[in-house]
Amino acid sequence: MALPSEVEVLVVGSGNAGFAAALSAAQSGARSVLLIDKCPEDWAGGNTYFTAGAYRIAHGGLADLLPIVNNVTSEQAAKIELAPYSEADFANDMTKVCMGRSDPELSRTLISDSNSAIKWLAKNGIRFQLSFNRQAYEVDGKIKFWGGLHIKTQDGGKGLIADYQAAAKRHGIQVSWSTALTGLQLDPTSGNMVAAVRVDGTETSLRAGAIVLAAGGFEANPRMRSEFLGPGWDMAMVRGTPYNTGDCLELAIRELDASPVGNWSGCHSVAWDANASANTGDREASNEYTKSGYPLGLMLNVDGQRFVDEGVDMRNYTYAMFGRAILAQPEHTAFQVWDATATPWLRPEEYRAERVEHITADSLEELAHKCASRGGLRDPAAFVQTIHEYNEAVYAHRRENPNLKWDPAVKDGLSTQSRSRKLALAKSNWALPLDKGPYLAVRVTCGVTFTFGGLRVDPHSAQLLRASTGRPVPNVFCAGEMLGGLFYNNYPGGSGLTAGAVFGRRAGKAAAEAVRSRRPELSPSLASKL
Incomplete structure (x- = not known):
């Protein structure tokens, strides 16, 4: 596709958080949404593609989950032992495995939104299943689920990205591959962001009413792993995409005064x-x-x-x-x-x-x-x-x-x-x-899967916050692995994908609202297209 010169909401990153943000922005009134990723199309999905597709959510037990899964027969349901996993259970697990260091507001938002965010994904065509193969054992004739992690996507990360791409197409979201974000500047007159991008090696720029950064961590960058995780980490094997090299993290810190927070050695x-x-x-x-x-x-x-x-x-x-x-x-x-x-x-x-x-x-x-x-x-x-x-x-x-x-x-x-x-x-x-x-x-x-260090955001809107003042960066939002302060030392399995969905949805909605509130101030050429 030809890259547009202007767009209402620009999303950077094609993983779980990026697609969730793009869908949310489109459903929240953004009239044009563009998702870009520096990877070629055959690497679509970021690290999400390589996951088992497990989401950790607070829920009320089997009856709460059955309406959103597609792989349970009535005979199986009669044999399943699956206890409720309450918000308190989720909070206790976050406190335990993250050593009590998780940002309390981010953690509360993750937990309280977890159930509704996954049901929102299900309504958008993401196919969920009970995780019989990974999270249950059949013991004494009963199928026992364990560990608070009970649902996954059909065909894991592969199926999840396929479902996201189909949903994006239904919502008219444009996607541009081999398109890297290389610079960001705020136009103080209009409030728009001017994004420098490299498309198949050619430099160009576009204007965006709001931007969601969801481009992953630095797990595929051996230099940054060694610098932040410590000696020997350049020897770790990369589990997922080779394109998560921390470029957007460094760009946001350098050019937007973004505040680095969280467990950068984790x-x-x-x-x-x-x-x-x-x-x-x-x-x-x-x-x-x-x-x-x-x-x-x-x-x-x-x-x-x-x-x-x-x-x-x-x-x-x-x-x-x-x-x-x-x-x-x-x-x-x-x-x-x-x-x-x-x-x-x-x-x-x-x-x-x-x-x-x-x-x-x-x-x-x-x-x-x-x-x-x-x-x-x-x-x-x-x-x-x-x-x-x-x-x-x-x-x-x-x-x-x-x-x-x-x-x-x-x-x-x-x-x-x-x-x-x-x-x-x-x-x-x-x-x-x-x-x-x-x-x-x-x-x-x-x-190595993903890194924990990231950028400080407002826990309610996922808007990026400045390091120098603590105030929001106008019209820039952040989700996924780029969001810092949530996980320390460890994480409860499946909470990474859930966090991407929760804060991606919030970031997309807030980005669309920011654009809607400023439509009279958008450039005449963009306003004429609306």
Whole structure:
């Protein structure tokens, strides 16, 4: 498409937050909405494309969710155990995993808007499902959902972006690919923003009544990762788009006096297939390179030592920080290990042989030998000894607690810590012995997803705030990974996509309202087109 010279609302970024903002602006009265992204069209969707599509929302239980999902039969519904997840539950999880540091107003807005924002998306054609494959286990004939994270989009991030693109087309939203924002200036006379953009390498400019910045963090920029996240982070693998390089963050700070806030040394990072590409996600494999089955087994480093409590909490509250723990290990690598009892519980989309290299053996000694020869394990004897000591501690705990039952859908209390034996590093829940062959190991590293540092916004309108005065930047709004102050150290799984929808919707609405209030002041050429 030919880039227009003027537009009412310009949205920068084609991920969840950007598309939510564009839809909201169009529905809130903006007569022309343009979404741009510096990536080519075959990279549409930013990091959203690579997600599992999970949204964390406050809700009233199964009855509240059934009207917006499309994958539950009446027979299934009768077997489902899915408790309400209240706003108080959501707030407690935010406080717990973000160490009490999340901006209270941003957090309140996220939580209170979460349910209505996702139902708004559903009305706009986003297809939601109960997350049977990722967030439920069938135990004793019941389908038990766990961890406060219950819905996802059909076909994950791929389906989400396809649905967003269809919705944008229905609303007449223009989209321009290979179009990078390179500069922003305020026209003090009209209040419009003058945006410098590069389209397929050619510099041009356009005027916009309001702008929503939703261009992602700096997770694909090894220089910025090393500068802000710390030494060694240039070695992390990029889970998603290679185009989230922090350009718009730096531009907003430099040219708009935007205020950087939040946890700039923090990020979402996961256990990731060590054989994946280092610098970009795979559009076909997408989120399937994530390796989140560690609560069912153990993780050992190349020296044969455990380094995290794999059962300290539900996976939803640990997976986004265990990537950091792996990165801190020698050679930034670890092995996830299970025996024949646990392997049937692993999710096929992550662990099938077509997706990840399997290291298998009938004995622990043989497994250690193969991990050494094929995966870089440096101390096979320590590897075997660590697992033997773990097994002894598991059985000691079972002897003292014969009534406890293994249940992956709750924190079951099966651990390695008993009166007679304690490990220096516990496994606090789901401590199954690893003593039944055949055994399986896979090699993992750290995959970085998104960065937590961002820009200060008004929590109600998502309007950008100045660093020098704390006052709003006229007609500029911000959402998605660029918004700072919400997540610290960790995040409750699924709350990132929810935040993008909540603040994207608010930013789009506020941008449209800002334009509507100033229409008589818009340039004569734009006014004549309205």
